[in-house]
Amino acid sequence: MTLQQIHYIIEISEQGSMNKAAESLYVSQPSLTSAVRELEKELGITIFLRSGRGVTLTNDGSEFLVYARQVYQQYEILRDKYGKKDAIRQKFAVSAQHYSFAVKAFVSAVQNTDMRKYEFSLRETTTYDVIRDVSTFRSEIGILYLSDFNRTLMTKLFRDHDLEFHSLITVQAFVYLYKDHPLAGEQSIRFDQLRDYPALFFEQKNSSFYYSEEILSTNEYERMIHTSDRATNLNLMVALNAYTLCSGIICEELNGADFIAVPFEADEEHQNSQMEIGYITKKHFPRSPMGERYIEELKNYLAGL
DSSP states (O other): OOHHHHHHHHHHHHHTSHHHHHHHHTSOHHHHHHHHHHHHHHHTSOOEEEETTEEEEOHHHHHHHHHHHHHHHHHHHHHHHHSOGGGOOEEEEEEESSOHHHHHHHHHHHHTSOGGGEEEEEEEOOHHHHHHHHHTTSOSEEEEEEOTTTHHHHHHHHHHTTEEEEEEEEEEOEEEEETTSTTTTOSSEEGGGGTTSOEEEEOOSSOSGGGOSSTTTTSOOSSEEEESSHHHHHHHHHHHOOBEEEOOOOOHHHHOSSEEEEEEEOOSSSOOOEEEEEEEEETTOOOOHHHHHHHHHHHHHHHTO
């Protein structure tokens, strides 16, 4: 087993394709395939399942990748300390559910850093991928929320993936909509007032309600639209008077002042629920200076609300 082979496995898992990984690594696809097969033969396991749509990790492959990332990250630390300083960039990555405040904190952290020394990644993605990215060391920090509804399942997932959850803020549910929405002038909004308008939900890889980014996801919605990014949500709020149920934390600097959050008013059938927003990290693994800086920016922004 070589560091080069480990590097190959990590890149293939991130690209999800032998061809894309080969292009990124500047090696031929046959050479990359050969290196992977040699490693699989040496280890006595199958790391990837191949199909016409790309490659996916096997259970053995997922377990191997966790240790491989740790080994390669330690190698990068040694390289950063003793290698040629001019040619080395440290890596820092965050995976998050779709929160503008997570982007704002990232911007603030990056602005106070010499970007020439870093390779940054910020991934707004599904709940499943936030957990997967941190558990496999693809990202150092993951941003998501817990509620009374999903807490038991999420806590189990954190435990199974050797993750720790760190609470940042606890908020009630809000209705997020365009400033000219017919309900925008309300002091609070009940669920029955929303029946004539489309509810927006971020797509998830797992169809279970427990992975939903939106609070109160088990309610019965007559009109639903699934999207994959915040910009699309904002466009649909303007064009269709759509809405979403969220934390109520709006970063006007990034999203503008055309969108508002109105408190959700509970009734007997549709109770309100708290969102405990926080970040996850790999247990027993020290945070980098950049990770500490990002978390500090998160806390500073949320403390000012």
